[in-house]
Amino acid sequence: MQDLIRPSVKDDAEAALASALRTLNTEKNGLSALEEALQNGLAAPFAEAVRVIGASKGRLIVTGIGKSGHVGSKLAATFASTGTAAFFVHSAEANHGDLGMISSDDVILALSWSGETAELKGVVQFATRYRIPLIAITAGEDSALGRAATTCLLMPRVTEACPHGLAPTTSTLMQLAIGDALAIALLEARNFTPGDFRTFHPGGSLGASLTHVSEVMHKGDRIPTVPLGTLMPEAMKVLSHKRFGCVAVLDSDGLLAGIVTEGDLARNLHRNLSELSVDDVMTRSPKTVSPKSLVSSAMSILEEHNISVLIVTEENRPVGVIHFHDLLRIKAA
Missing domain, CATH: 3.10.580.10 (CBS-domain)
Known part of the structure; x- marks a missing residue:
């Protein structure tokens, strides 16, 4: 009897496709909201973030935890490969000695969708104490991180692709997108050339393709x-x-x-x-x-x-x- 009511393979495939399309549509709406924000209130802080990072004599310290931390780790690699000296510091590890990796000449880029991530408290206090520029990527305008940041890139509130609204999906995509936008804006501001790119990518087919x-x-x-x-x-x-x-x-x-x-x-x-x-x-x-x-x-x-x-x-x-x-x-x- 159970075999008679079991969904067919075709039904399973159609359900999976419908789910995928809903996810992509939801995340696309998130990117559209971010694009609209950049044409309005987010424009000035974005330009300020580019200016601050570009003028820094030190490095860009990217930090976060959880899914935001994974995004931050990727962004640090993108910044580093496009001419902005950067590395990732895990927020929790920062509270156990890794704050020593941050100097007063650096700029901190902190990612937290809520802005209330407890593990970020140590980094925020360190930045305030030593007057280190703190750029926040968050959706929490009145959050602890948002208030402490010298430059706040406020993300628009959007619906997560997760049907329960729990798994970070649309939000992490938007964090990744705004981070990539920062990296490319800095690349263009520095007139970063394919030759410069090759310097940071000497190995593999990418480095080879940048050979003259x-x-x-x-x-x-x-x-x-x-x-x-x-x-x-x-x-x-x-x-x-x-x-x-x-x-x-x-x-x-x-x-x-x-x-x-x-x-x-x-x-x-x-x-x-x-x-x-x-x-x-x-x-x-x-x-x-x-x-x-x-x-x-x-x-x-x-x-x-x-x-x-x-x-x-x-x-x-x-x-x-x-x-x-x-x-x-x-x-x-």
Whole structure:
């Protein structure tokens, strides 16, 4: 009898989907409320927080506990990776010695949705005693944290996605969003460049993608080149010897006039290549890349045009060559 009334797999799937859509819609409404707040009363304290953090001679100390603490830990990592010296101090641990990690030159960013988190009391008192700027991210305007903060980023009160209103969901998403907004505003205020970003991300595919083409390209005698008018048999020798699958064709001024690739050879097999010159076979106006470009840009060009090699040029003069295998080698592809 129980099998007869048990929900079907289809019913279970539909219920799960409906729940997911309700959650996303509720959290989307929270972000919309935050966006509206930033266009109104939250604008001035947000700008002040950016100014205070940007002017600090010390570090940004992010603190919180529970779900707010998890968000704070992520935000500290985001700040640190985008040029703002930051680290996370657990609010409870701060009361047991970690306050010694905070100096008078620092700025404290404290996260607590209610603003009444008991574990934050020690951090708040420490900030007040040593006149350390305290920025609060809270929904409790009249809370202990809100009153003590030198700058209060007051979050709008919203409905949690949790149907019981207990599990922090919409609220933590909003804390994360306002923290990310602070980090990016500071990044832009500092004119933080992709090169700077690479300094903090030297490892993995992200660091590799921030490498410049000039650091990876082959140059000098390694560049496969022949002048206009070169007969195909001679050009094919260069192509075979250099092993890049192509040869760049230069005009009398040393400028790039075209490129002959293995694909061009395949497309012309019906002709007598021994009687042709590179002028008859080459692809004119080939795809190129600047030595100052990031390898991520080179990879994008290779993928977009389904090719495996690029001639690196400055003012249309070949200065290097970069192959798909070079990007594989540094794990940028």
